[in-house]
Amino acid sequence: MKPATTAPWEALTRAADASRNVHLRDMFAADAQRFSHLSTSWNGWLLDYSKQRVSTATMGLLHGLWQGADVPGWIVRMRAGEAINHTEGRAALHIALRHPASKGPLLHAGQDVMPGVHGELDKMQRFAAQIHGRHWRGATGEPITDIVNIGIGGSDLGPRMATQALAAFRHPDLRVHYVANLDGADLVTVLAGLQPRTTLFIIASKTFTTQETMQNAASARNWLVQALGEAAVARHFVAVSTNLAEVARFGIDPANAFAFWDWVGGRYSLWSVIGLPLALAVGCDNFRQLLAGAHAMDEHFFSAPVAENLPGLLALLEIWNTNFLGAESRAVLPYSQSLALLPRYLQQLEMESSGKQTDRQGMPLTCASGPVIWGEAGTNGQHAFYQLIHQGGRLLPCEFIVCKQPDFALPGHHEKLLANCFAQSEALMRGKTLAETTAELAASGMAADQVAMLAPYRSFPGNQPSTTLLLPRLDPFALGALLALYEHKVFVESVIWDINPFDQWGVEYGKQLASRLLPVIVGTASGEHLDSSTAGLVAACRGT
Numbered sequence: 001m002k003p004a005t006t007a008p009w010e011a012l013t014r015a016a017d018a019s020r021n022v023h024l025r026d027m028f029a030a031d032a033q034r035f036s037h038l039s040t041s042w043n044g045w046l047l048d049y050s051k052q053r054v055s056t057a058t059m060g061l062l063h064g065l066w067q068g069a070d071v072p073g074w075i076v077r078m079r080a081g082e083a084i085n086h087t088e089g090r091a092a093l094h095i096a097l098r099h100p101a102s103k104g105p106l107l108h109a110g111q112d113v114m115p116g117v118h119g120e121l122d123k124m125q126r127f128a129a130q131i132h133g134r135h136w137r138g139a140t141g142e143p144i145t146d147i148v149n150i151g152i153g154g155s156d157l158g159p160r161m162a163t164q165a166l167a168a169f170r171h172p173d174l175r176v177h178y179v180a181n182l183d184g185a186d187l188v189t190v191l192a193g194l195q196p197r198t199t200l201f202i203i204a205s206k207t208f209t210t211q212e213t214m215q216n217a218a219s220a221r222n223w224l225v226q227a228l229g230e231a232a233v234a235r236h237f238v239a240v241s242t243n244l245a246e247v248a249r250f251g252i253d254p255a256n257a258f259a260f261w262d263w264v265g266g267r268y269s270l271w272s273v274i275g276l277p278l279a280l281a282v283g284c285d286n287f288r289q290l291l292a293g294a295h296a297m298d299e300h301f302f303s304a305p306v307a308e309n310l311p312g313l314l315a316l317l318e319i320w321n322t323n324f325l326g327a328e329s330r331a332v333l334p335y336s337q338s339l340a341l342l343p344r345y346l347q348q349l350e351m352e353s354s355g356k357q358t359d360r361q362g363m364p365l366t367c368a369s370g371p372v373i374w375g376e377a378g379t380n381g382q383h384a385f386y387q388l389i390h391q392g393g394r395l396l397p398c399e400f401i402v403c404k405q406p407d408f409a410l411p412g413h414h415e416k417l418l419a420n421c422f423a424q425s426e427a428l429m430r431g432k433t434l435a436e437t438t439a440e441l442a443a444s445g446m447a448a449d450q451v452a453m454l455a456p457y458r459s460f461p462g463n464q465p466s467t468t469l470l471l472p473r474l475d476p477f478a479l480g481a482l483l484a485l486y487e488h489k490v491f492v493e494s495v496i497w498d499i500n501p502f503d504q505w506g507v508e509y510g511k512q513l514a515s516r517l518l519p520v521i522v523g524t525a526s527g528e529h530l531d532s533s534t535a536g537l538v539a540a541c542r543g544t
């Protein structure tokens with residue numbers, strides 16, 4: 001059913017109209033218990049959404065969307081391995097990748113996937129033990145000191161972000177690098193500091209056909225072969241893919257290939273052997289803790305009532321801001337340097353999943369779907385773009401993520417970080433009225449004409465909505481749970497928006513046009529079919 005025609009949707013539209021003239025500071029003034037009414041906890045985590053522009057009545061209406069769209073029924077379909085990615089005819093069973101072996105089978109097309117999942121995990125663990133134990137030697141007999149993961153999108157962003165997020169847990173003797181960009185500058189700058197004798201490449205690609213990854217892999221192979229000869233490839237290249245035939249064609253020994261399956265979407269693949277560089281960076285015990293955290297969040301998502309369901313609540317708040325208040329983006333603001341890459345990771349997870357125009361019946365969407373995701377680690381963002389959030393006049397919902405304990409304890413830092421994080425959400429909520437600013441400036445002894453001139457510049461509208469997620473600390477278990485939280489948030493939104501979050505045809509179109517343009521750029525095909533702008537750009541590069 002079209003979401004916008006359901007009864008809760010209509011009631012929410014009326015609630016949004018009624019809320020337009022109510023300021024967040026008035027909502028706090030009217031209800032001393034607002035924080036306890038509009039916050040929830042799980043496993044030592046606190047989700048505070050009291051600074052969102054919602055009332056308990058609005059939340060009640062939003063909860064109606066969960067039942068109305070049958071989120072519980074869709075959870076059952078996902079867990080049963082149904083082909084809920086209907087445009088690609090695939091299941092979306094990433095939850096199986098973190099399902100403990102002791103908890104019994106999970107079926108896909110009538111087959112239990114768990115033996116395969118744990119078989120690959122165990123193979124990965126044996127490989128990591130060889131690298132960490134210095135038993136795996138390069139072609140000259142030296143141990144491996146540097147790992148270079150070559151992949152892009154889901155084959156890069158997850159392990160790259162998690163390797164940084166878990167920097168406090170890093171293996172001391174191994175450096176892990178990431179190369180994604182087709183621009184040779186990426187590979188060249190990473191290789192500049194490395195020795196072929198002690199470097200191992202992981203070629204990570206679900207399809208093993210992605211242009212960027214294949215080009216970087218070929219150039220890395222040349223770099224190695226020039227130094228050590230063709231025979232060295234087997235000791236310096238391993239692969240992670242669903243396409244083992246292509247892996248073999250590249251020249252990688254099948255014994256050194258790690259497999260996953262087409263029911264794992266690229267942006268949901270960190271939990272599979274795509275996590276190999278992360279497992280090498282932080283060790284397999286920590287990788288298994290990451291999986292345990294994700295599984296704990298899965299269990300919470302599957303069983304918690306909507307009012308306490310963290311992924312459900314985040315999804316409903318996103319829908320409220322997007323579809324009822326008209327927000328076009330959400331800023332993700334981790335007050336954690338270790339989570340600095342989280343906004344980039346979520347850009348793929350959320351925008352590739354929710355940037356859709358067609359519903360599950362093949363009809364145009366009648367409501368907006370996924371907003372733009374952007375952000376930066378605090379406090380750096382405060383000195384870059386927060387000005388616009390405070391005084392730019394746009395509705396810009398913010399999501400603060402912060403830990404009670406630091407992952408790198410340096411005296412004097414963490415308390416200030418917490419103070420900045422909470423001060424920002426307070427300032428965004430309260431604002432500062434013209435009267436308050438005028439009084440404050442006058443009290444400072446400023447001349448009256450100066451006060452009158454400056455007060456409009458130095459007052460703030462506030463009423464900017466935000467959510468704060470407070471974690472005890474950032475460790476592998478917490479990170480796993482955090483990422484699974486966002487996966488399920490996206491899933492709930494997709495059910496309510498009635499879209500397929502597991503395909504990405506928009507990305508495919510760009511790839512198709514690039515491969516059609518390449519022969520024109522290298523001069524083996526004519527560009528007469530091109531529009532004048534594209535033809536002009538090509539001609540300018542070719543000097544024709």
Ligand code: F6P
Binds near residue numbers: 153155
């Ligand atoms: O960006 C599009 C995409 O298909 C992603 O979904 C995927 O994560 C990425 O390309 C990389 O694909 P592959 O792992 O097959 O190289």
